[in-house]
Amino acid sequence: MNRMETDVIVIGGGATGAGTIRDLALRGVKTILIEKNDIASGATGRNHGLLHSGARYAVKDPESAQECIRENQILRKIAWHCIEDTGGLFVTLPEDDPAYHSLLLDGCKHAGIPAKEISIKKALQLEPNLNPHILSAITVPDGTIDPFRLTSANMLDAIERGAKVLTHTKVVSVIKKGTEIIGVLCRNIHGEEIEIYAKMVVNAAGVWGQEICNLAGIDLPMFPSKGSMLIIDYRINGVVINRCRPPADGDIIVPGDTVSLIGTTSKEIPYDKIDEYTIDDDEIDVLLSDGEKMIPNVRFTRALRAYCGVRPLVAVSGEKQGRNISRGIVLIDHKERDGIDGLVTISGGKLMTYRLMAEKTADLVCSKIGVKAKCKTDKIPLPGSEHKFTSRRTMKKFSGIPDSVVGSTFYRHGQRLRNILTTDKKNYRLICECEMVTEGEIEYAIKKLNVHDLVDLRRRTRIGMGPCQGELCAYRGSGLFHEYGGASPEGSVELLNDFLEERWKGIKPVLWGDGLRESEFTYWIYEGLFGMSNLKNNKKGLKQ
């Protein structure tokens, strides 16, 4: 058995876990992060990627609203390469209560969110696809944020400062000495067991944190709430469109990369269903019909995927009823709550406040292990966002490479572009044509960004996330995994199979129209022409 030692173990590779190891690394604390799947594969990567201005919370939850606007301003500085400053609109539809409009303006004023009423004419100039029958419009400093890039950049920085990240590694038990937790036992993807000892363990496992607490003999009931979202092909809006009414299903359309996204539904689900990720037809119907009220041509645009995430809501003092559950940040010192030393749980909150959650967690951890250093994550930019420079200057360095390739790589990796692109023709050849992902970017991701399979690769590069959903690039990517990722040729074909199955999960809930056409084509290629499921017969034949 392998044995490792560190100062702090962080369980969970979402934004909060990644932010925590970065925060601790900047304070000189050694950490190991353990994630059972891939980075940002839970709620972090399964939301609408909104850089909240806080206006959505301004009426009912001023504290969250203030947190959001503060973090919004910090993230624009430290993580600009993960952010697009699209701006946001709150629009009132004829059927909405017009009174909410002024409540929102007041709330924003109170929370310090720069919100401004604009004329309907101006709103339509800003967003020509908008429903022309809106009654009023307010601008807010919303934006979009890419959760995969954000998480990856936090980890990259932590790793460069000495942290270790073990993905596809599951915690199987905690190691206790009396009432103190002194480490964890985990198992990686190859079935190898690893014992890790540390002064403190941070449970940042999101909705799965309940299971981690169970391992420690602690009862921490989560109340999983499922949110589903719909991605439509084409970026039909440039500005985030919010509906000006109390929070409800289908009240936002967020542009992001090459697509737009309609969010979100909210459904309480039993804890044993948290890994199922099924989206029901009625959820799709709600998202489509509410979406088209804000942008009428939603229904005529191709639906690309649907997906859902599970919010990790915690019952802090053992409430059994859903209504008392906090939606804010929950930081639990289990010594105080349960008499168990060496473990803290961080949960609740939202992607927007990941840095603040990490800061609070690191403060608590540091006070326990006697580290005096203060948080610096609000000042030091993430890798890729080091210095702000104009993209025109960047482009010049790569003359000869198509601008679209340089632009896309820059968009995704900020200044780390320099570590990725070279003027070698093989380096910048396109593997994924929808998202302009090059071989160089794939090589970089496989070698530097903790990538174990094609699904992980997608989270780092957007390969297979465009209109064709991996039709051609999935195969090419699998070949490159053999070339750069050390996968055996048979193994690389299995990765291809897994990738297409994973894509299918999000395609099938929206399988109609052009989406169905595309899927038929993909099926013809991979099943008809390539014989994916016939491969099983090869081995069966050998046994006979």
Add this chain to the structure above:
Amino acid sequence: MIYDCVIIGGGLAGLTCGIKCAKEGLHTVIISGGMNSLHFSSGSIDLAGYTEKGAIVKKPFEYIKDLIKSNKEHPYTKIGLSSIKKSIDFFIDELASDNIPLNNNGEYNHFRVTPLGAVKPTYLSQESVYSSKGKEIIKSKGKIAILNFKGFRDYYAEQTAANIKNHPIFQDIEITVGSISLPYYHKTEKNLHEFRSIDISRIFETEKYLPRIAEEIKRAAGDAVAISLPAFIGIKNYKSIRQKLEAMTGKFIYEIPTLPPSILGLRIDHALKDRFFSYGGEYIAGEKIVSGKINKNEVESISTLNEGRLSEIKSKYYVLATGSFFSGGLQSRLEGISETIFDLATNGTNPRNKWYSKNFFDKKSHPFLNFGVVTDKNLNAKTKEGKAIKNLLCAGAIIGGYNPIKEGCGGGVAIASAYKCAELIAKDLKK
């Protein structure tokens, strides 16, 4: 002007039907919207590859004979065994006349190797995929080299090699992997690493490059007696290019399809068009058919849209060979499945969550692949009221009631149904 036969759709079914009609002396026109599924096909013709339970079919005609007894709705049942056999012979003859010899294994299926190294049953293949020479090499356990072009991103020889080694056919056969480079590679401004199969096939079609390619093959293949290449060996002069390369290298050359465009399929597409023209057929490309007028269970005319202009076309007979969803013959909306030109009856059922299976590579495949137009026993399309339309017949993937991929019968149904339609039309018009 009134045509004898208007064929809507220029894929495998439409072209085959067109050739037969034109050969019978009918005034025939094919209206095609653009590319067809041959561009992403293996270039082999599958007749019946797999049983309902997924077992490999050894003797396809025998299997079809049983299928006809048990499945009344299958297009093969409506076509009948003798027409199926005649259609395959017809197809072989026509392609042979255009220098694309197709081989079969008598009453048995043979196998083709896929890029992933799967081994699939099929019935008709080009010489570079199935021949007696190739069969001998496998029998004598001759060494095989699986080659690729350096930097080509649409094919990976390592995957083919690793997976076929698991198959009994290739047991005890030594298989190596290698790559060749091309003379043309170093002299262009284009990014050669982004070349598609069709770009490389043009290099093969350039006679002066062949000796250098042959040298590269010999170097990469070493003492292997047979080599496999991604399918690039030209489109038009494939037969002679392959013969020359085999003579220069002294090695047997096998071909494996790549990501689209599939050169193996393109050869068939070109050859079929050549045949159709040689019989005096008319071909209109790039036209979109927007609607059809039906009166008293008979099609009166169809309307096409070209550069914004509507025009009406009239014919005694119409063949619907528009394919399934991908090629636009069928349409799926939130509300349901429909046929796009005449709004015919389809076998598509609601709700939409029953159109697909849980997994993409599900053992059961997907119900939507079975969807298509409802036809009577003579392949006449039916209206939503259940009435057969006298002068509208269906061919190929637009017909409902079978799964071309799961059953491994897409090519066979396309050819046989197309031939059957042409036979019926010719018989009636020549009365």
